[in-house]
Every structure is written in structure tokens, then in C-alpha cells.
Amino acid sequence: MGRQRYLLLLIAALVIGAIVVILNVPTQLGLDLRGGSQLTIQVKPTEEIKEIKPSDLDAVRRVIEGRVNGLGVSEPLVLTAGKDQIIVQLPGVNDPIQAERVLGGTAQLDFRKQKPGTEAQLGIERQQLREKLTLQRELRKSNDQAAIAKNQAELKAVNDSISALFEKTELSGKMLKDAYPSATNVQNTWDVGLQFDQRGGELFAELTKSIAGTGRTLGIFLDGAPISENFAYSVDVKYAQTGITGGNAVIEGNFDLETARDLAIQLKGGALPLPVEVVENRTVGATLGKDSIQRSIYAAIGGLVLVLIFMVAYYRLPGLIADIALVIYAILTLAAFNLLGVTLTLPGIAGFILSIGMAVDANVLIFERTREELQSGKSLYRSVESGFYRAFSSILDSNVTTLIACAALFWLGAGLVKGFALTLALGVLVSMFTAITCSRTLLLYTLSFPGLRKPQYFCPNLEPVKAEA
């Protein structure tokens, strides 16, 4: 019995360790349980970059990371997925719309110089731009899709002809050190302050010097289009000697605070090397998440209790031992989740609850075998031993097939599906251990007490010796 006692101690140590882990290492909850947004961002190839290489994807990821940090969400997660997707998890975010707008925008800022002799032309175009933009705002309210689309097309034409009046300079958003919303004197309107790095500051000074006092303007373009109604600025003649030095500039756009902040985040986050689109957004409110946890706990406890009752009712003493093993199973599995940092999602919890039902399968196999051996007239101890021995092959085969299905799910599935596969597979592995080692050790230990060594505790209505059919 020395070996049994040793194993019992080991199991006790494992359980205590597991409880310590559960109490001290927090369970990682998925966004569907604690609330938050998950966005999937699709990176798109362009004319120049037809195939997205891992380095391209990584570059996009870093820019997105910069923008996520600007959102001020705690514990955000930015991951690449597959060949051309980025997954952003924003726990507790309550404005998924802002997140979507900020993360998905391209925001390539650049500064351009007006070509000589285009002053009159620019005046006309600016007037056009103003009209179209005002019209667009009104149309948005009326929701006349056809009219919006028509105006949009006209707007684009105006933008294009304005762009043609300017020539590109070297100064671009890449040289920004900082961008921030700054209040103006007028109530509720905001500017976006810019601060360039050293090279950018030099270029800005050079640029402003070259147009100071000429009447020509400096244009600010976002993604190749004028940034707003106020996009072109003339530079006072007093800067003709040195240009505007110090590397600071202000975009006066009459923005509201929200727009100014979004723009600042996008600019600070840098320019995306490739266009992106938000293709998936799953947002769960915090209260809904809490509700789901509550329900899952009810479901888990309900399932566990039903199984526990059934096992004792049907298998008697071994059933009780299987129950102990099952509780140990539940504790060890939860500890394994915490320790391995498995993120628990709703399907993941379902996988765990399901594995409770399936975990007793090994014990059911063993006990059925034990009963058969008892019925064929073997001694109690030998029946238990050979029950374990002979059921092992079935237990192994059936668990390996489940693991194969889990592996397929884990490799090929996405997101939530992965969570389910991982929890189910972990459950299967732990259950192999508890069902075989724990229940075997406990059962053999129980048999060391003469008072419990009664076959009818193992098999009710045991007929005296029955020849095997």
C-alpha cells in the first residue's frame, strides 16, 4: 500500500496547488464575457504592393498599435492573423464606432505648395469645395442615398482639380513628432496642433519661407484630398527671411473636439503603408458579459451536480469515488486554464461543461468492466484491477479521436472556435489523468479498509457466479 499512499499524497498536493493557483492567478476572460470590442482589420494589397509580405503586415500592425494606444484603452491587444489580417481587442471599450473610425482610417498627411499662377483658379475651386461639403452635410441628414453618391462624385472631382493646383513637397506626416487637439478662441471649435521632428521642422521652415508674401498658399492634404474647408494657408511676408521655425504648426479646421482628437490619433499613429478595412466588429456590453458569466456558472454547477448524483445513484461506492475524481478534475482543469493563460470565452466554458459530462466516460468504462469481472466470479480486488487494465485501450482510443477533432478545430478554426477546442482538449487530457490515476488510487486505497471491501457496494444485485455468455 506504500505506493498508494504516495500517490494519494501527490494527488492531494496537486489539488492544493491547483486551489492556490485558482485563488491567486486570475482567470483570463474573453471579451464576450467581460465586455469590449474585437475588430478584425483586413489589409489590402495595392498597385505597387500586390502581395502582402509578413513584413508589410507587421508594419501595419505597428501603426495600428500606435493608434490603439492613442485611444487610451487599458490592456488592448493587437495581433496579426493569417496572411493579411490584424485582430484588435479592446476590453471595456464603449465607443466601438470611434475605434473603428480611428483604426480603419488611412490618414496619410502631406503638405503641398501651391503652383505659381493658380491663385484665381484656387479661389473658384475653394468656393466649389465649400458648397459641396455643405451640401453633403445636409444630404446626410436627409439620407437620400442617390443624391449623396452624386455629390460625393462631384466632390471628388473638385478635390482632384484642387490637388492639381498644388505640388508635393518632401514634408509629410511621417515627420510628425506629435499631434494634439488644441482649443481655439471660438467656443466648441478645435484645431489640431502639430509638432515636427527636426528634419520636418527644417522642411516646414523652408516651405513657409518659399511662399511667404507671395499670395500662394500652403495646402494640407489628408489621403490626397484637402483636409477640410480650411486647408490652404498663406504665410505672412514677415517670414520671408527665415520661414516659420520651431517646427510647430496648427491645422485650423474648425473641428469639433471628437474630430480633432480622431485626427490627432490618426496622425500620431503614422501613415499606414497599405489600405485597410474593418471587416468584422464584435462588441459586447459589459453588463451582457457579466450576465453570460452568471448563466455559465449556473450551467456548469447544474451539469456537475446532475452528473455527480447520477454516478452515485448508479455506481454506488465507485460512483462516489468517480465523483471525487470529477471534482478533482474540475479543480485541476480550472487551474490549468489559469496557469496556461487560456482565455475563457463563452464557447470555451461550454467546452469545459461538456468535458465534465465526458470526463466520467473513462470511469463508466472501468466500472462496467469491473462489474463484468465481478459477475464472472473474480475477487473484488482483481476485478477492480482488471477493470482498469482492460478498459484502458478503449479509453485511449476514444480520447485520441476526440483530440484529433480538437486539433483540427484549433488549427483551422478562428477566434472563439479556438477557445472551445483548447478547453475541450485540455479537459480530455486532464480527465485521462484523473479518471485513471485518481480514481484508481482512491479506489485501491478504499479497498484497504475491510469494512468497505463488499462486492455489493460495487455492484448491486450481484448474482453469485455467472458463466460468461
Added chain:
Amino acid sequence: MKLQVIRQRNVWWAISSALILAGIVAMFISWKQIGAPLRPGLDFVGGTRLQFELDCSKADNCQKPIDIAAVRSVMDAEGLGSSNIQAITDRSGKQVGITIRTAPLNGEQRNQLQSALSEKLGTFDPSKTQIDTVGPVIGQQLFSAGLLALIVAFVGIAIYLSLRFQLDYAIFAIVALFHDILITVGIFAILGLLFNVEVDSLFIVALLTIVGFSVNDTVVIYDRIRETIALNPERHIDDIVDAAVNSTLARSINTTLTTLLTLFSIFLFGGETLKIFALALIIGFTMGAYSSIFIASTLLALWRERTGQVYGPAPAAPATDGVSSKEV
């Protein structure tokens, strides 16, 4: 209780065929009506599902029931007339919110819709809001990844079984798997037609879990058949199959029962998302236990009869050989 699966096999095959046929007919009708054998959920076709609940902490915000007609008129005004609108009721049966399913909306469009709805219905509680937007591309990806996972699992299991057992065992185990999957899918086609039940990526997960569980059940019976053949090579295969099924019957029933107990628990307490998932598993697991007993084993017996392998290998091949080495 003693089952005579071999003698009654025609009955079981007839039952299975009828179930499968009903499912196929339902899929066919479904195909004619909605262009897909099952009613595809958001995950597969893409779209936006919005769930808003009223903020009941505000005075007079939750008093009146949700005015679906008003919601409908808002949707029409936004050019989203074909959307699916449903009221959400809380546990006491009071209407506290709405779910809307539309074509994919971007952030701006969603914002606009939300404020338009809020104007008509009252203030929403942002902590109870749920938004799911799935682009059509993602939907396609989820679907094909799921399908691929299913095929990979089938192949993996087939290879494992033909290594651990023999090729014919593996083939009939896979046949039984197809049987279970086909019936589960068929029943969901019927549910889709009758109750608008949709399938999403969790349904594919359910199918894969069914695959794992069903084969698990089959393996236990096969294991017993193999063991009995090795011990008694002179026994007729029909007899062996009958005996193997019966000696594992209590186990089959009990395991399925414990699993179903947990599944019913998920079904009853687990919340909306998991309900359909649990239902799929309940159907599939029941079918899995059924097909292991009545389909996989009877087909194996029939095959062995037809190919002249009614009896195990002659005693010349010592029984201990094949068994002990495999069993440990």
C-alpha cells in the same frame, strides 16, 4: 435488456434511412426557398446584428412596450427596410430592447441608425449593447475554415482508426460519422424551415464535437468486438457483434446520459448564444450513440459476412499476440 441488433438490423437501417431522407428533402426545399441547405447565420453570410436594451435606470424609459412598427419605419427611412427586427423580452416577459439584423453597416451608418432608434424608443444602455458586424469575406473564411476542419478531422480519425484497428473498421466508423452529421444537419434544415433556426460557426464546432464523441462511442464497441474475436476466433461475427453491443450497452447509455445531463444544463441555463449549440450537440450525441450501436456494428458484421471473414483468423495465429500487445 438484451438487444439483437443483427436480427433487427433492417429495422434500424430503415429508421436511419428515413431520418436521413427527411433531412435531405428539407435541405432541398430549403435550397429552393433560400438558396442554401441550411439557414445561414450572420457568421457565414455577413451582416450586422445590433442588440439594444433600454436603460431602465432612467425614469419612464422602460414603461411602454417596444413599438416594432416605429422601429420598422426608422429602418425604412434609413434604407434598411428588409431588415429583420425582433423585440427582446426579459425574464418577466417585459419588452426591454430590440435585435436587428441588417446588411453590413460601417461605424457611421450604425451610429446614425442607433441615434435614430434611440429617438423613437428611449435611451439605450451602452453596457447592454451588443454589436456584431461580419463582412462577407470573413463569413466565407469562417465557413471554409470550418468545412476544412471537418474534413481534416475525418481524415485524421480514419487514419488513426485504420492504424489501431483495421481498414474496414475505420471505414464503417466514418460511415457512422457521416450518418450522425447528416442527420444532425438534416434536423437543422427542418428547424430552419419551421422555426427560422440559423446556423453559425458554433454549429460547425458542434459538428466537430459530435464527430469526436460519436467515433469515441464506436471505438468502444469496436474495441470489444476486436477483443472478442481475438479470444474466440471460432465464434460467428454476428454473434460477436451482438455480444459486444450488449456488453457495452450500459456504458453507452450511461456515458451518453451524463453528457446529455450537462448539455441540457447548458441548454436551459447557458443563455441564447449557447442554446442552439447545445441543441445541436444533444441531437448529434444521441445520434452518435445510436449509430455506434445500430449502424457501425451491424455494417461491420454485414461486410465481414459478405467478404467471407465470418470467423476470426485461424487459431494458428495465437490470440495472445494480437491482443496483449495492442491492449496495453
